[in-house]
Amino acid sequence: MKVTLIDYGAGNVPSVERALRRLGAQVETTNRPEKIGAADCLVLPGVGHCAALIAALDSHALREPLITAVGRGAAFLGICLGLQALYESSEEAPALAGLGLLPGRVTRLPENVKLPHMGWNTLKTFRATPLLESVSSDAYFYFAHSFAAPAAGDETVAVSAHGREFAAVLEKGNIRAVQFHPEKSGEAGAQVLRNFLRAAA
Amino acid sequence: MSLARRIIPCLDTDGTRVVKGVHFEGLRDAGDPVELAMRYNAEGADELVVLDIAAARDNRPTFLETIRRVAEQLAIPLTAGGGIRSLEAARAVVRAGADKITVNTAAVERPELLSELSAEFGAQAVVLAIDAKREGGGWQVRIRGGRQATSLDAAEWARRGVEMGAGEILLTSVDRDGTQSGFDTELTAAISKSVSVPVIASGGAKTPSHFLEVFTRGAADAALAASIFHDQAQSIRSLKEFLRGSGVEVRLPC
Numbered sequence: 001m002k003v004t005l006i007d008y009g010a011g012n013v014p015s016v017e018r019a020l021r022r023l024g025a026q027v028e029t030t031n032r033p034e035k036i037g038a039a040d041c042l043v044l045p046g047v048g049h050c051a052a053l054i055a056a057l058d059s060h061a062l063r064e065p066l067i068t069a070v071g072r073g074a075a076f077l078g079i080c081l082g083l084q085a086l087y088e089s090s091e092e093a094p095a096l097a098g099l100g101l102l103p104g105r106v107t108r109l110p111e112n113v114k115l116p117h118m119g120w121n122t123l124k125t126f127r128a129t130p131l132l133e134s135v136s137s138d139a140y141f142y143f144a145h146s147f148a149a150p151a152a153g154d155e156t157v158a159v160s161a162h163g164r165e166f167a168a169v170l171e172k173g174n175i176r177a178v179q180f181h182p183e184k185s186g187e188a189g190a191q192v193l194r195n196f197l198r199a200a201a
Numbered sequence: 202m203s204l205a206r207r208i209i210p211c212l213d214t215d216g217t218r219v220v221k222g223v224h225f226e227g228l229r230d231a232g233d234p235v236e237l238a239m240r241y242n243a244e245g246a247d248e249l250v251v252l253d254i255a256a257a258r259d260n261r262p263t264f265l266e267t268i269r270r271v272a273e274q275l276a277i278p279l280t281a282g283g284g285i286r287s288l289e290a291a292r293a294v295v296r297a298g299a300d301k302i303t304v305n306t307a308a309v310e311r312p313e314l315l316s317e318l319s320a321e322f323g324a325q326a327v328v329l330a331i332d333a334k335r336e337g338g339g340w341q342v343r344i345r346g347g348r349q350a351t352s353l354d355a356a357e358w359a360r361r362g363v364e365m366g367a368g369e370i371l372l373t374s375v376d377r378d379g380t381q382s383g384f385d386t387e388l389t390a391a392i393s394k395s396v397s398v399p400v401i402a403s404g405g406a407k408t409p410s411h412f413l414e415v416f417t418r419g420a421a422d423a424a425l426a427a428s429i430f431h432d433q434a435q436s437i438r439s440l441k442e443f444l445r446g447s448g449v450e451v452r453l454p455c
Contacts, residue, residue, distance in 0.1 A: 011295050011300070011322050011323070011326060012300065014272075014296070014298060015272065015298065015300065018272070018273065018298075019276065047300075047322075047323060047325065047326070048321075048322055048323030048325070048326065049320075049323050052323075111397070114397060114398060114399050114422060115397060115398065116324060116325040116368050116369075116398070116399070117204065118325060118368070118369060118399050118422075119204050119205060119206075119207050119247065119399070119422070119423070120204070120205045120207065120247055120452040121202055121203065121204050121205065122202045122203075123202065124202055140205060140452040140454075142277070142278060143204075144278075144300075144325040144326075145325065146324070146325070159202070160202050161202040161203065162203075162204055165202075181278075183276070184276065184277055184278045184300065185276070185277075186242075186276050186277055186454055187276070187454065188454075189276065190276060
């Protein structure tokens, strides 16, 4: 499976690349618009500040090719900020427009819990998805974020909770995304990536 | 769905080998960092911290190579630190494979470093390490591996550090470190309750009860230990089974 890994300078690009290679994927790490526009299987990683991701996508002119590739059916996986960027906007970067592939707004988790939401948490799954095949229902995944997507969207297949429930696994046609870091989530995370590669093939 | 308390083994290295000592002194060899990292990864460690405790200058190539070799084997988060004094040095450590950077003395000397790191990598990647020593009714911040006193109060410095951009506090009790007499739960609770970010308790761990105490009375979000894991005096799996049996939510990998 050939995977085009979008590299706009995010801190976790190397670890996502290592995790995909361990599973036998052929990974091309790139920030070239023409390669992203022509990709069949795209992974958008991300960690840190949402504004940095959006600004980097725009400064490398990656927004249009990414939307085009997803529009013609390329398999897409967003990780952490790569999930949040799919929405119309984020409270973390109110002046910037998200990719707008999903409706709604990413908001800050409540102040009555410690932020960032950092560490291992479980999921509550609403419907079957290829991404969670062979993953135990009580499996833990590693999260590191302070902002999160709404839990209620049609695309939400699983939520997690920290102060409130939020979308942890999304699926809308060929668009899939996870709020946790599968590349840092031990064997459960590796299974999610394996499932993505299989679904994309 | 709720966040599990984390167990974090720490590898103190001289750049290439894991070393151990009491009160930061009398170091002796405790193994190969990659072998230990693989064992902890398999045993169910939730994260790993790798420190260069002998770092005299930035960007020591041997330490970067150690980070690279450890990250290659790891499917859990990796925090690295020791002697990081600049954004440039932090970039090298992140490029080598660390998910988080921990800073201590350099942040005390120049708190803006925390803001610079947070702006570049996000607060979730910035771990402020505080070495605290009981002094009168409170705790004083110590620097240079615990050897040098400062005028800073640990709780105030923790709050300031979070304002400057730290996303997590790694709190070591200088009084308890290396003594195996239990975490300083009073210190941990005081700091944990005064900041909005997760606190990792460190220094003094020996028995499973010590961990239980620091998660309950100490309000720690995570607990870190080194030698009890290196010596195989305590397995991570049996520690976690004990904690779960005592009502503390932990991740038990299959």
